[in-house]
Amino acid sequence: MTQGRNPSDCSGRLHPNAGEGIRLFNEGKYFEAHEELEIAWNEEPGPIRDLYRGILQVAVTYLHITRGNYDGAVKVHARSLKWIQGWSDICRGINVGKLRSDMDIVMSEVGRLGRNGIGDIDRFLIKPILWNEKRRWVCDRCGGEMQESNCKVTCPNCGNRFDCSDLNLYFD
Numbered sequence: 001m002t003q004g005r006n007p008s009d010c011s012g013r014l015h016p017n018a019g020e021g022i023r024l025f026n027e028g029k030y031f032e033a034h035e036e037l038e039i040a041w042n043e044e045p046g047p048i049r050d051l052y053r054g055i056l057q058v059a060v061t062y063l064h065i066t067r068g069n070y071d072g073a074v075k076v077h078a079r080s081l082k083w084i085q086g087w088s089d090i091c092r093g094i095n096v097g098k099l100r101s102d103m104d105i106v107m108s109e110v111g112r113l114g115r116n117g118i119g120d121i122d123r124f125l126i127k128p129i130l131w132n133e134k135r136r137w138v139c140d141r142c143g144g145e146m147q148e149s150n151c152k153v154t155c156p157n158c159g160n161r162f163d164c165s166d167l168n169l170y171f172d
């Protein structure tokens with residue numbers, strides 16, 4: 001396991017400010033996203049705060065890129081890796097695996113364009129975060145609300161269940 005992260009930290013709900021931060025991130029409001037994620041990071045006592053910090057730094061990296069600040073982007077991106085790595089690909093409903101690979105593509109393009117060419121970056125490369133915003137699972141058998149714990153989603157009414165690894169289908 002990378003960085004000693006515990007996959008069970010990925011179950012449960014997002015801090016509400018982290019959710020708001022991701023909404024703003026996906027609107028391209030990277031500065032405002034950073035402010036919300038900072039609140040979540042400060043208030044969250046558990047290990048998941050590292051993930052909030054990582055996404056915060058991705059937001060700041062993208063902010064620097066959209067402002068043409070090559071040195072800032074490279075510096076904050078390097079810092080972000082420590083916090084964004086080691087998590088399950090799907091963590092608290094966030095597709096962290098895709099966020100990492102999207103950022104890799106953006107940063108290799110930033111490196112190719114260099115300090116003088118960063119202003120020419122194709123904004124289409126900067127992708128939104130895929131996530132299951134509501135983090136609610138409705139049972140397809142009885143319509144009840146399902147409960148999620150340690151990557152197992154179970155219906156308390158009828159016993160219907162599925163596994164965390166099946167959650168990928170919610171992002172297709």
Ligand SMILES: [Zn+2]
Nearest residue numbers: 139142155158
């Ligand atoms: Zn059910």
